Amino acid sequence: MAAQSYIAISELHPNFSHPKVAGIIIGKTDVKSFPDRKNIGTDRFTFGFTIKDSPDFFINVTAWGNDGYVNGLSSSFSIGDCVTIENPLVANKDPEKGDRFCPTTPGLYRLLVTEAHSQVRLCADVYTIEQLLPLIHLPVKDSRDFYSLGDIEVNGQRLDGTVINILAAVKSIGEPKQFTTSDGRKGQRLEVKLFDDSVSSFPLICWDREAIQLVQTLIPKETVLFIADAKISFDNFRSGMAATVNSKTIITVNPDTREASLLFSYAKEVSESGALDQDEKPEDVPVDSIIDVYTVSQLKQKAQESPEVFFGITYSFISKLDLDSSVSKVIKTRCSRCKFQVSEDAESCTNQLCPGRDQALSATTGFDLLVDFTDHTGTLPACTLRSPVAEKTLGCTADEFTSLTDDERTAMKWKFLLERCKIYVKILPSTKMRTGIRGMIVDCSLADPGEVKQHMSALL
Structure with missing residues (x-):
């Protein structure tokens, strides 16, 4: 550390009087309270944080005191801030007690701060801050020691x-x-x-x-x-x-x-x-557990109010279904490992970052359609309809589809186009879509007119 007035964490010792330490906060816990055994009826408050001042050294700090002091101190800094601590108590770690619940640190000691003896402030020294900031991006464990x-x-x-x-x-x-x-x-x-x-x-x-x-x-x-x-x-x-x-x-x-x-x-x-979006499996919930019915505008509104994924039913017309475009636009082959689109005759995945790109290609081929659906309140464009849901909806496998004539494909398209369908849909937030949301069709079939009448009258 440049400023000589700071003691390095690696050199701290209980014998030091009035130590002064600087570090960047790499961890912090919530404030907790405990009944004070000395003053019955009152609570003591505490929280912990961990500071680092060099690539290899960091130390746990615990603050103790009354409600006002501890909550005030806790709210004065966050993870990523640089702080100076004056006159903390340097204490031996106690693996049997509190230290069991703190991050594991390399040294023998921990720091205690209290209102009466210590001061914790945001660091104001620009040189020290510049030395400390890069440390926030260094893991506290060996960077190769992790599980995938x-x-x-x-x-x-x-x-x-x-x-x-x-x-x-x-x-x-x-x-x-x-x-x-x-x-x-x-x-x-x-x-x-x-x-x-x-x-x-x-x-x-x-x-x-x-x-x-x-x-x-x-x-x-x-x-x-x-x-x-x-x-x-x-x-x-x-x-x-x-x-x-x-x-x-x-x-x-x-x-x-x-x-x-x-x-x-x-x-x-x-x-x-886009492979991450495609990877959202439509079967996240059983279809028969989806019961909420929405108009298209209600689906859009709910998606804008909350970025969470949700499921619903809509009784809508399929307004775009390009079954009669070229087969390569309807049926696609994707790498099983990373979901990247590949050509059917590829021997390995062309995605440079695929975990299996050095191995023989493992791929799945199936329907991969973008469908629009529309009701009296609007249209939800470019919803995904993929195998196996597409095969069930269309009543035909991808292999069977490739052997159909153009007329047969057009006939299949008109079986659904402009027909009212009961569509089970999963709605996901999507930054790529102009609307900000994307639909995945989880199940789709021609709707029963009596069921439509019953639900639509409730939604109107």
């Missing part, structure tokens, strides 16, 4: 309950959900979907306000995370693995490492190819 999302899924329940490091890109960020526990405490939960070149969607759950605030600033599909010490568990509700951010976890945003740089390039490529 594919590794986690392959190891499955053997990892249940373990704490591991993950390198992954951000696919989407949900909305925070508020709740109240049975004993009246308020809480919140936010889910981030991660992806990498082995898995297209994997849940990361955040419960802490600090973690939620951090992830809400990230840009989906343009951010890579190194998540040190994420808790892995088997999620019964999803019947799959999920990762959770806890008080030990430190998230490094866009790490300055070779592995992260490769993943960042992959994320950019698949995002631009």
Whole structure:
């Protein structure tokens, strides 16, 4: 550290009097309160944060005090800020007690700050700030020591309950959900979907306000995370693995490492190819569990009010269905690994960043249509209709379709075009679409006139 008045974290020792430390905040926990055993009827407040002052050294800091001091201090800085700490108590770590719940640090000590003895301020020294800022992009663990999302899924329940490091890109960020526990405490939960070149969607759950605030600033599909010490568990509700951010976890945003740089390039490529959007499986929920009926304008309105994915039924006319254009526009071949469109005779995937591009091509061929549907309130353009849903809707396989004559294809098109259909649709936010949303058809069939009359009269 340039300014000689600061003591390096690596040199801290309990014998120092009035130490002064500078560092960048790489982790922070929510404020908690405990009944004060000395003053019955009052609470003591505490929160923790972790500061780093060199590539290899970082230390945990705990603040204790009354409500006003601790909440005031906590709200005065965030992850990514540079701070100076004057006169903290340098204490030995206690692995049996509090340190079990803090990030794992390389040194022997931790810092304690209190209102009476210590001062924590935002760093004002430009030179020090410039030295500290790059450290926010260095993971706190070996940059090669991580699980891919594919590794986690392959190891499955053997990892249940373990704490591991993950390198992954951000696919989407949900909305925070508020709740109240049975004993009246308020809480919140936010889910981030991660992806990498082995898995297209994997849940990361955040419960802490600090973690939620951090992830809400990230840009989906343009951010890579190194998540040190994420808790892995088997999620019964999803019947799959999920990762959770806890008080030990430190998230490094866009790490300055070779592995992260490769993943960042992959994320950019698949995002631009649209493969990530295509990867949203229409069978996310059973079709018979979708019961909400919408007009087209209600679908658009709901999508604008909330960026969450949702499902619905619409009784609409199919107003565009290009079954009689060239077969190559109706039936497409995609790489099974990265969903990139490839030519049928390709021997390997042409996507430079496909995880299996050095291997023989594993591809699937099927219907890949863009359909418009319209009702009395408007049109939702360019909705995806793909196999196997398309095969069920059209009553014909992709192979059978290729052997139909032009007249037979036109006849199939008019069986649906301008007919009222019962369309089950999944609505996704999409930055690529002019409307800002995209529909995926999950199920579609000609509608029963009596059913239409009953539902449409309720919607009018």
